[in-house]
Amino acid sequence: MKQLSNRQILLGVTGGIAAYKSAELIRRLKDRGADVRVVMTAAAMEFITPLTLQALSGNPVHTTLLDPEAEAGMGHIELARWADLILVAPASADFMARLANGRGDDLLTTLCLATAAPIALAPAMNQGMWRDAATQANIHTLTERGISLFGPAAGEQACGDIGPGRMLEAEELAALAANMFNHRLLDGIRLTITAGPTREAIDPVRYISNHSSGKMGYALAAAAADAGAIVTLISGPTNLACPERVTRIDVISAQNMFDATIATLGSCQLFIGCAAVADYRPTNAADQKIKKDNETMQIELVRNPDIVKTVANHEKRPITVGFAAETQDLIKYARGKLERKNLDLIIANDVSNTNIGFNASDNAVTAIWKEGETTIPQMGKNQLSTQLISLIANQFFAVKN
Numbered sequence: 001m002k003q004l005s006n007r008q009i010l011l012g013v014t015g016g017i018a019a020y021k022s023a024e025l026i027r028r029l030k031d032r033g034a035d036v037r038v039v040m041t042a043a044a045m046e047f048i049t050p051l052t053l054q055a056l057s058g059n060p061v062h063t064t065l066l067d068p069e070a071e072a073g074m075g076h077i078e079l080a081r082w083a084d085l086i087l088v089a090p091a092s093a094d095f096m097a098r099l100a101n102g103r104g105d106d107l108l109t110t111l112c113l114a115t116a117a118p119i120a121l122a123p124a125m126n127q128g129m130w131r132d133a134a135t136q137a138n139i140h141t142l143t144e145r146g147i148s149l150f151g152p153a154a155g156e157q158a159c160g161d162i163g164p165g166r167m168l169e170a171e172e173l174a175a176l177a178a179n180m181f182n183h184r185l186l187d188g189i190r191l192t193i194t195a196g197p198t199r200e201a202i203d204p205v206r207y208i209s210n211h212s213s214g215k216m217g218y219a220l221a222a223a224a225a226d227a228g229a230i231v232t233l234i235s236g237p238t239n240l241a242c243p244e245r246v247t248r249i250d251v252i253s254a255q256n257m258f259d260a261t262i263a264t265l266g267s268c269q270l271f272i273g274c275a276a277v278a279d280y281r282p283t284n285a286a287d288q289k290i291k292k293d294n295e296t297m298q299i300e301l302v303r304n305p306d307i308v309k310t311v312a313n314h315e316k317r318p319i320t321v322g323f324a325a326e327t328q329d330l331i332k333y334a335r336g337k338l339e340r341k342n343l344d345l346i347i348a349n350d351v352s353n354t355n356i357g358f359n360a361s362d363n364a365v366t367a368i369w370k371e372g373e374t375t376i377p378q379m380g381k382n383q384l385s386t387q388l389i390s391l392i393a394n395q396f397f398a399v400k401n
């Protein structure tokens with residue numbers, strides 16, 4: 001079954017007896033992992049109540065264009081941007097006529113005008129209305145513009161007629177919606193990824209840390225979510241916004257990061273250790289601020305647990321990917337780490353070059369696994385992340401699409 005995990009579907013419901021099937025459709029879309037928001041036209045509300053669809057979708061139902069309260073929440077442009085797909089089911093003859101004419105006379109038509117997302121229509125109407133030349137001309141216009149048509153099916157109709165115009169069943173519509181998305185290389189795969197630096201307390205106001213910005217880990221988390229993965233990002237302190245569709249767990253120290261990571265084992269299939277974890281922490285962090293009474297001071301440090309190594313050797317081990325930041329003999333050291341830590345893949349980058357790696361926007365890496373390696377030249381961390389996610393998906397997860 002093709003999944004819709006992480007996909008945001010805006011379901012438009014227009015006026016027609018098939019609107020009762022929209023309730024079931026919400027269930028089927030959610031079963032496949034989609035987040036569903038419903039927009040109803042005034043006519044749709046004559047057939048089914050917003051309350052029903054709100055309860056099923058778990059989100060407020062949007063019904064009017066010029067509602068200051070709704071605009072203060074998720075306004076119409078925001079909704080248009082939110083959608084990965086607008087699916088109108090049922091799509092009435094009137095709605096399609098308005099859409100074909102570029103009207104923006106209610107919320108749903110306005111959203112269809114404003115969105116950059118693909119639009120799919122599931123027509124539902126009497127067979128005479130479907131066959132009518134005006135409807136057929138509108139459909140021609142709409143499909144010419146790249147709008148997809150799901151159905152209609154032919155058969156017995158609510159009005160007693162037999163012919164084309166019946167809305168497809170909810171399960172068929174959910175499957176067609178899932179087909180609209182490709183590049184779903186990590187569809188439904190649960191990923192835990194660490195990112196950013198850690199801070200190791202010396203006393204309540206001081207800590208040991210490093211220059212990691214977290215950019216690479218965040219970019220990877222975003223690329224994985226875009227590829228359909230269900231992503232938990234365990235992040236040390238950074239200034240970055242959490243990517244959309246990613247669940248972030250904020251941590252401070254290496255020990256916090258270790259605990260949060262281990263808690264996801266058993267339910268994650270892929271782990272990427274991208275954090276710059278402090279190798280050592282003060283053995284005893286002082287309870288009170290340390291006074292500068294002495295000319296010198298010594299802090300005893302103790303090794304932190306190696307998170308990626310622990311994950312890779314755990315009985316509930318997922319596919320485990322690590323990073324190796326090196327300043328010399330990049331490939332040799334990285335390959336050594338791959339073996340020593342029992343990793344499936346290691347991504348090596350040369351941090352002696354200040355244009356790439358730590359804190360920079362660009363990176364260039366060599367991905368190394370047991371039987372091979374591949375080099376990805378310097379590029380932006382977002383683009384690089386997309387390539388790395390494809391590589392991981394192709395290497396370790398069968399592509400079923």
Ligand code: C5P
Pocket residue numbers: 194254273274275276277278279304305306307308309321322323324325337
């Ligand atoms: O051994 P080294 O620190 O160079 O290895 C880097 C890799 O190990 C990275 O993937 C990093 O996230 C991970 N690591 C870790 N826990 C540590 C130290 C490093 O997960 N305590």
